[in-house]
Amino acid sequence: MTNTLYFGDNLHVLRDHIASESVDLVYLDPPFNSNANYNILFKSPEGAQSESQIEAFEDTWHWNDSAEDAFDEVMRSGNTDAFTLLRAMRDFLGENDMMAYLAMMAVRLIELHRVLKPTGSLYLHCDPTASHYLKLLLDGVFGATNYRNEIVWKRKAGRGETNNAAIRFGVSHDIVLFYAKSPASAFVRQYRPNSQDYINSKFTHVDESGRRYRLDNLTSPSFRPNLVYEYKGYQPPEKGWAVSLERMKEMDAEGRVHFPDSKEKRLQRKRFLDELEGETVDTLWDDISPINSQAQERLGYPTQKPLALLERIIAASSNEGDVVLDPFCGCGTAVHAAQKLGRQWIGIDVTHLAVGLIEKRMKEAFPALDFEVKGRPQSLASAQDLAKRDKHQFELWALSVVDADPWKGGRKGPDGGIDGIIWFKPDGKKTEKAIVEVKGGATGVKDVGRLAQVMEREGAKIGVLITNQLPTRAMERDAAAVGVWENEYTGRKHPRLQIITLAELFQNKRPDIPWVDTSVAKKARREETSKQAKLL
Known part of the structure; x- marks a missing residue:
């Protein structure tokens, strides 16, 4: 495919x-x-107060067992040359990180060769x-x-x-x-493209039409009788010219032959700069x-x-x-x-x-x-399966569905109750944020309360709780108690704490957020900072 x-x-x-x-x-x-x-x-976009980072890989x-399995798969692959080399590397390197890397790569290189x-x-x-x-x-x-x-x-x-x-x-x-x-x-x-130094040093001639050119040899590398001829009074070199008489006439008509001021000198070929493909x-x-x-x-x-x-x-x-x-x-x-x-x-x-x-x-x-x-979830069942198999990848998937940037608070360790951020500009100018929390397992009233506290701490206008389980009445009551936020620019009111289930995500329900400005995130991802260089 x-x-x-x-x-x-x-x-x-x-x-x-x-x-x-x-x-x-x-x-x-x-x-x-x-x-x-x-x-x-x-x-973070202009106007936001902090930066976020997440571990990419x-x-x-x-x-470990995975490396050992990869080593065994190379042995069973039938590629004796690859296994012989891998086994020799294991004897030399031992069972360390480098050897694990090589075993993992070897089994994949065999598959890449196959395809x-x-x-x-x-x-x-x-x-x-x-x-x-x-x-x-x-x-x-x-x-x-x-x-x-x-x-x-x-x-x-x-x-x-x-x-x-x-x-x-x-x-x-x-x-x-x-x-x-x-x-x-x-x-x-x-x-x-040829370097300017090369052009300046080699293409030192300019013809009457303004085209730059260099001079090149017109001598045949080996003797051929048909290439030994006089041309316009210029005697041939010992082994003859590099081209036939017919081709010499064509080149002359095209302005590609350089005639020295003395008949004692040799004809040369003109190589025009504008006809070169460049440096190989x-x-x-x-x-x-x-x-x-x-x-x-x-x-x-x-x-x-x-x-x-x-x-x-x-x-x-x-x-x-x-x-x-x-x-x-x-x-x-x-x-x-x-x-x-x-x-x-x-x-x-x-x-x-x-x-x-x-x-x-x-x-x-x-x-x-x-x-x-x-390979990513296409149904509620597959999303729930991903949540069981890989909590981190499930979280990243859910954040991508609501167009939220992953968040780690600019540090390793706990995320401070924030899984993602949705940046938006309610008035087209000032940047605001919605905090997103993803729960693939059990959820309850305490999760609503915790998100409300994080919203206040971070000064977020909106909070979004994505949950696998259906919210209880108590959760819905406490979410509603957080109140609404009114966009002064449009006059619209938006629930401050919103609960969205996985099932609703697959029904195309999305957070009720005004004027989500994806260009903010797009610009942010293109920007490099001095802090980024230090991280690497």
Whole structure:
């Protein structure tokens, strides 16, 4: 199924939903095993009093039963080369976090190899922490002969490794490992603009029409009798000219031949600047900057990659209409680039936060685009099941339904009775907030009272309690006792404490909030702050 976002473990999604040899290009940017907890920072809109952040994903892998199961699955996969390498790594590394990361990656790389067409390619984005181990795994899964390149993406700024400043150079690059499934894999040469220094040093001539050009050799590299001829009094070099007499006449008529002022000198070819495709892109990519604090495409996702980076990869190893798969799609840069370039796409992520972020991103970038989101609750029963299996992902799903930003109070630990915030502008100017609390289990009068206290503490105009259970009469009575809030701008009155059940969410009931301004959240996600840099 193309043009689809999947919420779930990519290993299960690949096995259950992605057919063998159905994908043309895989790009993956998995967690790097850097033992860092990344957070998404939602900067509060102008007029709000604080900032919120939530943990996006934990970039930490541990050797446990899941890692052991992944190791065993590689053994049972039938890929003896991959298992031999993985077993050797286990002997060398032991059963530690790095080994857990490699076992988890190995079983997924085997599945990604399965879903690729014979003409397909894979790009694995990583950092130097584990790139050498991952390259060995890729050799085992894809075959060493199908290795194509180790691409170095140079970041313009280092990563602020002040703790290691005395023992090593700062790390300012990522690695992208490029593998093909077979010699038949597609590849299109890419170009980038020539540097101004190169232009100034090489294209030093200008013709009568103002076109800049450089001079190039017209000598044949090997002797051919038909290329040895005199042209307009200029004697041929020993091995002859690089072109036939007929072609020389054509070039002369087109103004592509340089005639020196002395017949003792050699004719030369004119290479016009405006006809060059640019400089060929090789393995050092130092012309694409990372997402900075002022970038328009900034979403606030900590590992977000530039759209230009993914456009280059997709343009190089796929054609229009091809299927691009990103199994760790994060904030969706790969699927965004795929859609922009006319490809079909599949994105997978294990966090509902990421899937919801991508869904919003794609709708904003491509309003007419039709795509599916699978794996998240589509019925009351599936929502209740998610609440039992994964409280955190259930909470994120419920918040996304009411268009609330997740909240952690700018700190780790208790959320202070706030799961999410809905920002709105009742008068079109001043920003207000509604506090959202999500309860997937038992609820009672105490939850209504607690939310009312949080509303007063935070100065929130409205509170929303999303509950799995039907509210009791006592809960409804206490919620009504909190009163109503009147929007002075419109004169409308809104219940201050509102209770919405899961069943009502599936009946399209939403919080009664005036003028919900989603552009506030959209702007907030694009903004980077100095605090964000410190968090990372």
